[in-house]
Amino acid sequence: MFEDKKTEWLKKAEALKPRLYTETVKPVSGMPDEPLSENDCAVIDFGNHCVGHLTLRLSSTGSHPDAPAWLSVKLCENRKELNESLEGYHGWISKSWVQTEQMHIDVLPAEVTLPRRYAFRYVRIDVLGLSSKYRLVLEDASVESVTSADDRRIDPFRGEELDEKIDQTALRTLRSCMQDFFEDGPKRDRRLWMGDLRLQALTNYVTYKNFDLVKRCLYLFAGTVNEEGRIAACLFTEPRVEADDTYMFDYSLFFIPALLDYYTATGDEATKNELLPVALRQLALAEEQFDPETQLVKDSDRLGWCFVDWALPLNKQFCAQAIWIYCAKAAQKMIYDPQLEQTISARIQAAKKCLYDEESRLFVSGASRQISWASQVWAVLAGIAEGEEAAACLDAAALCPDAIGMVTPYMMHHYAEALCLIGRKKQALAVIRDYWGAMVKNGADTFWELFNPANPDESPYGSAVVNSYCHAWSCTPAWFLRSGILEENA
């Protein structure tokens, strides 16, 4: 499907490749005062999260080097990564993401630029092997940082100190993820994911305002739909543009609000009209998940069929129902369809009738009638619950200790957005200050992929060693603080 258009769309995406801004960043501390011997270690701090290329200028003292210098260089986003080891790591995310290199330097002095692009603030250099006849001098270190975010487009933000810090951290997060396209994380996966794109595009509209970068990403997704016309959960751009073979119910549907948000921010009628058929196709494809009898999304145990959040025990049926409604409503704003309006109503009613517990005032999910925060949040965002009922379900979740919690900043964004929607602006701000503020207090320069205030080392991957500490979906506090959504009369 769309086979005749895809090549054209990918050409448009190619033509929208962004200009990359570079900047030379110097260490703020950690450059060793003394020459290094074998087994010595240095930890250099570049002062803030950087994405780019590291260059070391090395020389020697003592006799002429009579053997190579053998170094390990580890590049870390977060200080705690510095001492983490891969020993015993058997998680399902590849350990190849850990940013560690080894190198032999045959001739000194030397200026060595490491072979890859890295995301880091800290650099740990271990001297694995050196001759006893000389010592290694680290003369200089620098980063050629790279981003497609234009700092000059940022308006000053004034507020309470913590809010300013949260805003700065959010901006840095988005900036580091803005590269040749909107990456989910510059350490990992360095990939265009729909779930991340939607939120970083939103934040971009009120910060770096690189509208063309969003347009490029929408065309990339449209240009890589499969033979059914389905939007992939994520895609690669190297060695050529190609969709990943992962498809998720919610991520395909989120193409619709992502297109609406772009149209709302830019008024770009032509792009909206060109990509609208792709957006509507996602609604059509989602039909296969519905039971025509009940108008409910079929319950599924298949891991990852619908993302919602990284809470592994989460039953996704209710959220999928709500996300479909949320996305169908977005489609209606671009092109109204009376028949779709009836289906939306029917599915809202079905959810209220079959997936609502009158007594507890909570929405439930799946055959086990699982209670989760995510279900209440999406009930509100989709307008399944409105007014007093919406407030009631969120309040009821707070009183239900067994409710499946929220584990990602991505889910916390939706929670804060739901609070705004029901007018609880102060509470939304408190959530941002408590949750993202706690990362700031934990030393974050950029917002993390995962954060559980009760257990900062938590990871769904088996070990924090592969966690990403600069992740696009965590950048939305800048949107909350700058879009006006937190204002009482918004």
Added chain:
Amino acid sequence: MFEDKKTEWLKKAEALKPRLYTETVKPVSGMPDEPLSENDCAVIDFGNHCVGHLTLRLSSTGSHPDAPAWLSVKLCENRKELNESLEGYHGWISKSWVQTEQMHIDVLPAEVTLPRRYAFRYVRIDVLGLSSKYRLVLEDASVESVTSADDRRIDPFRGEELDEKIDQTALRTLRSCMQDFFEDGPKRDRRLWMGDLRLQALTNYVTYKNFDLVKRCLYLFAGTVNEEGRIAACLFTEPRVEADDTYMFDYSLFFIPALLDYYTATGDEATKNELLPVALRQLALAEEQFDPETQLVKDSDRLGWCFVDWALPLNKQFCAQAIWIYCAKAAQKMIYDPQLEQTISARIQAAKKCLYDEESRLFVSGASRQISWASQVWAVLAGIAEGEEAAACLDAAALCPDAIGMVTPYMMHHYAEALCLIGRKKQALAVIRDYWGAMVKNGADTFWELFNPANPDESPYGSAVVNSYCHAWSCTPAWFLRSGILEENA
């Protein structure tokens, strides 16, 4: 000293930089039939010892790679290195010499050329990290091998099968060491050492005949003498030409026979005349090691003051005395000095009088009157022992189980040469077949730096892991087999 000449000499050396011949070498076996997963390993065999640059062509099968491929690549001269580990290695030769690299490949397919020049036949690739969504395909591997040896200059050598194999192995050894200058070993130390140069130049004259490369090396040594005019034991050419701060009694003196051999091979009068003052200066400087009273070299405990062999307990006094005589005689062949002739005689007499045990017919060394093979060999080479007395001391050593043995091919070369000198040509050939032949039978493609037939894993460095398996000083069987020295009437 020679300060006004050194710059000129280094310019001459620079102008003599050799042409490098390259050749593409393909694996003979070990290319994996199946794609590789995490923790898989492949061992590629390039069929012979190569010096050069390794290129791997990699692709993937399965899903689009969603994480980098993290590889360890180990390059080994000898098959037994493949499974050796650096775990627990604390020897005094830097472990940075072990040819092992790690790399992350972000984008597949990729053609990756490793960053350095390596010496190897075998390449072991370990997949340290990979995603479970794809497998790695090793499409191709190739070596761009490099040498300044011109294979077209080699005359065919015909003889018994073992002799032919020994000759081939010796040629390969020399070829791999012939680079921008005569390296001691292309794995380690990749440096110009006088002890190696003298023997590889000798072999070169009857094989690759790259006379300019010897000339270049003589000028490099002359151009880097210290303020006293002393020839260094070795020198570096990168990042600029510089002598090492290691000086050894024998290695400085060997500049003299090296110059004589060059003159004999080429008849290059101009070079001989220009460098003769440097040669004679080494004799003058050696005077500081003599006791003018006894005309004997002073005994010394300082490790490495005179090399001779890697036998650590070896007392060097006698050998140093003999090597001085050997080198002074070489000087006499270039410019005769009657006064030097008297000194030579006096020192031969002093050795015979003070460092000879009449009863056992063995030469002894040091205050402890240590008995070693090395002393007998150098007594013969220097002409301290001649005729029947020379044969007697070598025979006596064979009957003395406590005599300090010979541990390097370098020392074995001098033993075989001593046998030739006393007319024992068959025995010399037997030594070559036994000693170098045993390396061939142990799978050598090139001759090793160190070889003890009784303990092939022996190393003076604390572990065989840093041993060099292609070492210049071991290449001389081709000289023995091709120079005619083994012929009865030679």
